[in-house]
Amino acid sequence: xxxxxxxxxxxxxxxxxxxxxxxxxxxxxxxxxxxxxxxxxxxxxxxxxxxxxxxxxxxxxxxxxxxxxxxxxxxxxxxxxxxxxxxxxxxxxxxxxxxxxxxxxxxxxxxxxxxxxxxxxxxxxxxxxxxxxxxxxxxxxxxxxxxxxxxxxxxxxxxxxxxxxxxxxxxxxxxxxxxxxxxxxxxxxxxxxxxxxxxxxxxxxxxxxxxxxxxxxxxxxxxxxxxxxxxxxxxxxxxxxxxxxxxxxxxxxxxxxxxxxxxxxxxxxxxxxxxxxxxxxxxxxxxxxxxxxxxxxxxxxxxxxxxxxxxxxxxxxxxxxxxxxxxxxxxxxxxxxxxxxxxxxxxxxxxxxxxxxxxxxxxxxxxxxxxxxxxxxxxxxxxxxxxxxxxxxxxxxxxxxxxxxxxxxxxxxxxxxxxxxxxxxxxxxxxxxxxxxxxxxxxxx
Amino acid sequence: xxxxxxxxxxxxxxxxxxxxxxxxxxxxxxxxxxxxxxxxxxxxxxxxxxxxxxxxxxxxxxxxxxxxxxxxxxxxxxxxxxxxxxxxxxxxxxxxxxxxxxxxxxxxxxxxxxxxxxxxxxxxxxxxxxxxxxxxxxxxxxxxxxxxxxxxxxxxxxxxxxxxxxxxxxxxxxxxxxxxxxxxxxxxxxxxxxxxxxxxxxxxxxxxxxxxxxxxxxxxxxxxxxxxxxxxxxxxxxx
Numbered sequence: 295x296x297x298x299x300x301x302x303x304x305x306x307x308x309x310x311x312x313x314x315x316x317x318x319x320x321x322x323x324x325x326x327x328x329x330x331x332x333x334x335x336x337x338x339x340x341x342x343x344x345x346x347x348x349x350x351x352x353x354x355x356x357x358x359x360x361x362x363x364x365x366x367x368x369x370x371x372x373x374x375x376x377x378x379x380x381x382x383x384x385x386x387x388x389x390x391x392x393x394x395x396x397x398x399x400x401x402x403x404x405x406x407x408x409x410x411x412x413x414x415x416x417x418x419x420x421x422x423x424x425x426x427x428x429x430x431x432x433x434x435x436x437x438x439x440x441x442x443x444x445x446x447x448x449x450x451x452x453x454x455x456x457x458x459x460x461x462x463x464x465x466x467x468x469x470x471x472x473x474x475x476x477x478x479x480x481x482x483x484x485x486x487x488x489x490x491x492x493x494x495x496x497x498x499x500x501x502x503x504x505x506x507x508x509x510x511x512x513x514x515x516x517x518x519x520x521x522x523x524x525x526x527x528x529x530x531x532x533x534x535x536x537x538x539x540x541x542x543x544x545x546x547x548x549x550x551x552x553x554x555x556x557x558x559x560x561x562x563x564x565x566x567x568x569x570x571x572x573x574x575x576x577x578x579x580x581x582x583x584x585x586x587x588x589x590x591x592x593x594x595x596x597x598x599x600x601x602x603x604x605x606x607x608x609x610x611x612x613x614x615x616x617x618x619x620x621x622x623x624x625x626x627x628x629x630x631x632x633x634x635x636x637x638x639x640x641x642x643x644x645x646x647x648x649x650x651x652x653x654x655x656x657x658x659x660x661x662x663x664x665x666x667x668x669x670x671x672x673x674x675x676x677x678x679x680x681x682x683x684x685x686x687x688x689x690x691x692x693x694x695x696x697x698x699x700x701x702x703x704x705x706x707x708x709x710x711x712x713x714x715x716x717x718x719x720x721x722x723x724x725x726x727x728x729x730x731x732x733x734x735x736x737x738x739x
Numbered sequence: 740x741x742x743x744x745x746x747x748x749x750x751x752x753x754x755x756x757x758x759x760x761x762x763x764x765x766x767x768x769x770x771x772x773x774x775x776x777x778x779x780x781x782x783x784x785x786x787x788x789x790x791x792x793x794x795x796x797x798x799x800x801x802x803x804x805x806x807x808x809x810x811x812x813x814x815x816x817x818x819x820x821x822x823x824x825x826x827x828x829x830x831x832x833x834x835x836x837x838x839x840x841x842x843x844x845x846x847x848x849x850x851x852x853x854x855x856x857x858x859x860x861x862x863x864x865x866x867x868x869x870x871x872x873x874x875x876x877x878x879x880x881x882x883x884x885x886x887x888x889x890x891x892x893x894x895x896x897x898x899x900x901x902x903x904x905x906x907x908x909x910x911x912x913x914x915x916x917x918x919x920x921x922x923x924x925x926x927x928x929x930x931x932x933x934x935x936x937x938x939x940x941x942x943x944x945x946x947x948x949x950x951x952x953x954x955x956x957x958x959x960x961x962x963x964x965x966x967x968x969x970x971x972x973x974x975x976x977x978x
Contacts, residue, residue: 444800503750509806511750511782652869653884658759658930681968685933688964689762 300399302332306392321381325389336384339391340422342401343375346582347422350409351450352430352471354623355571356382359430360409361598362575369588370579372404380600382411387418405582412446415453426581427454428463428574432470433501433520433622434656443501447474454478463577465570466535467522473506476535485539485570485577488524490516491546492566492629501622507532519566519629520622539577541569547633555580561593564603564614565630567623601724603630606731609738611708611715615731618642619650619720621659628664631716637669639711641703643677643723650721654679663690671712676703677723701730708734740955741774742946745791748799750781751807752833755886757797759930760829763939764793771958773947782810788821792946796834798928801844801888804833808849811837815852822854827946828922831931835916835924836889844888855919857896859889862910870905870927871977872915877937882972883927885915891926893917899925904976921945934972936965 306328310321328335340347350360357380364376377390387408395401410418429450434443447470454462455478464475466484475482500521505512510529517523526533541552550568551560554576561572572593579586598604606613618624631640646652665673665687673694675683680698687694697703700723707715719727744764749757761777768775780786788794799807811818822828828838836842839857842849851858865888872881881900890909898908899916907915908926916925923942925931932939940957947955 444802504806653755653867653886653929655756655759655884655928655930658756658762658933681964681971682934685964685968686759689759689766689933 296399298332299335299338300397302328302335303392303395303397303399305331306389310389310393321377321379321389321393322383322385324393325381325385325387328392329385329388336388336391336421339395339401340406343403343406345372345404346425347406347408348426348428348578348582349415349419349422349424350407350428350430351412351415352428352465353412353433353435353620354626355430355567355574356380356409357600358568358571358598358602359428359574360407361600362571362593362596363428363578364407365592365596366575366579366586366589367405367407367582367584369592370584370586373402375401375403375406377409378598378600380409382409383414384417387414387422412450416449419453419457423457424460426461426463426578428578429465429471429475430570430574431465431468431522431622432474433620434659435620435651443470450474451478454480461581463574463581465522465574466537467518467524469512469521469525469532469534470502470506472535473532477506482535483538483577483581484535485541485573486534486537487518487541487544487552487569487573488537489542489544491518491544505530505532519626539573539580541573544569557586557590559590559593561596564633565626567626601719601728604728606735608731608734609708611711611713613704613715613717613731615717615719615724615728617721617724618718621656624660624718627718628661631718632664632667632669634714635669636714637671637712638714638716639672639674639707640665640670641674641676641700641707641715641717642683643700643703643717643719643727644675644679644683645677645720645722646679647722650723654682657682657686662687662692666690666692672707674703674707676700677719700727704730704734740947740951741776742768742792742943742950743790744775744777744793744795745786745788746777746779747786747794747796747834748782748807748810749779749797751803752797752799755798755832755928756930757795757831757928760795760797760831760932763930763932764795764943767936767939767960768943770960773943782807786814786817788817788826791821791826792950793827793829793942794818794821796828796830796837798832798834800833801846801849804837804842804849805846808837808851811852812850818852819854822920822922825921825945825949827942827949828854829931829942830922830924831928832887832926835926836887836891838917838922838924839891842889855893855896855917855922855924857891857893857917859891861888862890864888866906866910868905869972869976870907870915871903871973872900872907872927873903874900874938876918876941877935879935879937879966879969880973880977881927881935881938882969883925883929883931883934885926886928887926891917899923921949934965934969936960936962
């Protein structure tokens with residue numbers, strides 16, 4: 295059996311190497327091959343991780359949180375296995391392990407940080423049996439794939455209960471996530487932001503307005519964004535739990551800063567939602583028993599280069615690329631863009647491939663009216679469903695330019711734009727757009 | 740002229756960009772100089788149907804529908820009178836199912852509003868597709884997205900359209916939706932109205948004619964972008 299395991303690792307490494315040479319995102323293929331050759335490979339390799347395994351789940355922020363957690367553990371001197379690219383279904387997780395294994399077929403890792411797609415947890419959790427699960431939030435996302443948010447919650451609840459010794463590190467500001475964690479009976483660690491930070495008067499779609507425990511309408515003393523905030527149920531007493539890791543004195547501007555456990559944490563990021571990502575990673579490191587003394591140094595150097603608020607400079611135009619794949623994420627993106635008061639151009643690329651969700655109704659749940667301000671000089675709609683995006687903007691009285699070809703859209707705005715360009719794309723548009731920006735950046739050298 | 744749109748229970752039935760349908764109705768009135776107002780009713784609000792010109796009943800998860808059907812009992816009589824006196828209703832997805840006698844799921848029976856003689860039963864697997872219909876009411880095809888576990892039987896009622904691509908009411912009959920008096924029920928979201936401006940205008944016109952007389956006409960709008968978006972779906976899935 296040992297031979298087959300080594301064969302699986304070698305075959306996967308070869309496949310991964312070929313894909314890399316061909317410039318493709320081929321990690322899932324490597325995982326698939328390894329599983330075919332030796333089905334128990336994930337279980338066996340996961341069991342060889344010396345200390346703990348983290349699984350990171352939740353609708354938004356998984357990839358950033360998981361990569362940050364990995365970097366934070368590495369900063370504490372640990373060896374970590376991680377599915378960096380965000381390939382978060384079974385094959386992607388297998389690939390992270392086999393590509394990280396040694397040629398003798400064994401692991402050499404202290405920790406594993408595994409981002410797991412919610413619906414795939416049922417295949418992943420029984421194999422890796424995580425010691426910790428980070429649950430970031432639950433928003434409506436890809437309803438065509440998951441049916442309804444209730445279905446996702448049922449899967450997660452079953453999976454959490456199936457590993458009773460697993461500690462759940464959960465966003466306490468999200469009533470849905472917190473309910474899941476508390477109801478599971480597993481031991482929980484809560485993080486969140488106890489005090490209001492941003493003015494929130496938007497007409498956002500909010501998930502889970504009703505108490506999951508008793509069905510009564512939840513009352514909120516304030517919202518951070520979407521349904522995240524300070525909630526309580528007037529009927530059964532369900533409420534936001536006490537926070538073990540509470541971000542205080544939160545400042546959001548060109549950079550973020552906050553205090554947790556009396557430590558000042560600051561990062562060169564835009565976007566309020568990144569407070570949650572950083573806090574989740576911090577809670578992970580601390581819960582694993584480390585002091586986190588290198589955490590702030592790690593943040594200074596942390597540059598995931600994966601299209602999450604990634605910066606480019608092409609022919610004098612500063613370009614920010616960011617993923618925006620569901621209403622909660624997109625609304626946070628809009629907030630981040632509008633924090634920049636300088637004149638700017640925006641390109642929005644929307645695809646409807648299987649990984650994006652083939653249903654693009656969600657575009658109408660995003661508060662695009664907030665783009666109707668003077669500082670937005672132009673909006674270009676692109677991607678497979680550019681027509682839908684153009685129509686969406688029309689119904690908030692915002693005109694847009696239609697250009698299905700993303701590369702042409704980017705070139706045009708570099709030529710005639712403000713020099714300050716935001717490119718907001720959904721999932722499958724991300725890799726292509728990022729490659730285009732990398733290429734254009736290369737051309738000028 | 741003025742129209743008042745009643746949005747029923749958006750706190751419970753508000754999946755899948757229903758907001759886009761409201762936005763579409765409002766804008767298409769306003770662009771024509773017709774005053775438009777939307778009143779959102781939450782679960783415990785009292786609804787005076789005589790104040791409403793268009794009622795929108797949106798989609799929700801099965802669990803939320805179960806919560807809603809409790810509230811519906813209280814308004815059933817008034818809602819029925821509204822429909823029988825030619826009140827305009829657009830009911831989508833979960834709201835469509837609630838128009839009927841019942842929705843039988845494996846979790847139990849959800850009693851409906853019994854406004855239209857039809858019923859829904861949960862089937863094997865969900866029907867999830869882009870969908871295109873040909874409706875007698877409009878020259879443009881009706882395009883949208885369907886995502887439903889229920890199979891709806893509309894008995895002798897008129898369907899909204901014939902399915903050109905997708906599953907429709909039950910995946911076998913070849914028809915989608917229902918038309919009864921001034922009520923349209925359909926599984927199509929996407930949302931339904933922005934890419935189907937003729938359907939939106941049908942609702943607006945029926946409501947205006949009921950309120951202000953049969954000689955009311957709608958002025959044309961520039962629907963180039965709507966038509967292009969509609970045509971894209973039609974070409975991709977039918978032609």
